Amino acid sequence: NAGVTQTPKFRVLKTGQSMTLLCAQDMNHEYMYWYRQDPGMGLRLIHYSVGEGTTAKGEVPDGYNVSRLKKQNFLLGLESAAPSQTSLYFCASSYSLRDPTNEKLFFGSGTQLSVL
Amino acid sequence: LAKTTQPISMDSYEGQEVNITCSHNNIATNDYITWYQQFPSQGPRFIIQGYKTKVTNEVASLFIPADRKSSTLSLPRVSLSDTAVYYCLVGDIVNYGQNFVFGPGTRLSVLP
Numbered sequence: 143n144a145g146v147t148q149t150p151k152f153r154v155l156k157t158g159q160s161m162t163l164l165c166a167q168d169m170n171h172e173y174m175y176w177y178r179q180d181p182g183m184g185l186r187l188i189h190y191s192v193g194e195g196t197t198a199k200g201e202v203p204d205g206y207n208v209s210r211l212k213k214q215n216f217l218l219g220l221e222s223a224a225p226s227q228t229s230l231y232f233c234a235s236s237y238s239l240r241d242p243t244n245e246k247l248f249f250g251s252g253t254q255l256s257v258l
Numbered sequence: 259l260a261k262t263t264q265p266i267s268m269d270s271y272e273g274q275e276v277n278i279t280c281s282h283n284n285i286a287t288n289d290y291i292t293w294y295q296q297f298p299s300q301g302p303r304f305i306i307q308g309y310k311t312k313v314t315n316e317v318a319s320l321f322i323p324a325d326r327k328s329s330t331l332s333l334p335r336v337s338l339s340d341t342a343v344y345y346c347l348v349g350d351i352v353n354y355g356q357n358f359v360f361g362p363g364t365r366l367s368v369l370p
Contacts, residue, residue, distance in 0.1 A: 252300070
């Protein structure tokens with residue numbers, strides 16, 4: 143049971159390049175999330191998904207797209223990377239059950255992205 | 259969406275009890291209170307969750323007064339390894355996907 147796995151762990155892009163971050167979870171969670179974290183700040187929600195085939199915008203969605211074609215995977219895409227997207231990206235997942243004891247986030251280990 | 263306010267930073271010494279208070283004046287009836295811990299370059303991890311009164315687990319205790327407008331995370335006898343950022347989240351379980359919003363958190367530094 144690996145939990146939440148993010149790939150790659152590090153990436154350097156040039157301005158204007160595109161890339162996709164992959165998040166995979168093996169806990170059969172319904173909800174999945176992408177966050178970004180900048181130095182000295184908390185996590186900001188980019189996009190999230192409440193189930194296979196669904197996505198929704200979070201706090202800071204501009205410049206990003208997501209897809210949830212399979213329940214276990216949540217992809218974050220940058221179509222044209224900008225230096226402002228240099229950040230530490232975290233993926234997370236959670237149950238959707240109406241059981242408060244299970245409503246907690248499980249995070250991946252993060253992807254450090256630098257856009258030059 | 260209930261907004262939370264926490265101290266930006268706190269210092270403590272090893273072996274002391276640390277209490278971090280979170281204010282959430284506009285907490286709604288269906289909202290739960292959840293705390294996460296984050297070490298540098300790692301994703302946050304769940305510590306404790308509660309709705310009212312007191313909750314205790316092997317890591318921490320969570321105290322919630324009757325009006326639920328604040329909550330206090332209590333870490334007993336902290337060690338150097340408890341140095342981390344602690345986040346308080348308040349949200350509706352049913353609509354939690356929209357409510358997992360993290361503030362800047364409280365940066366706890368444990369000194370020897």
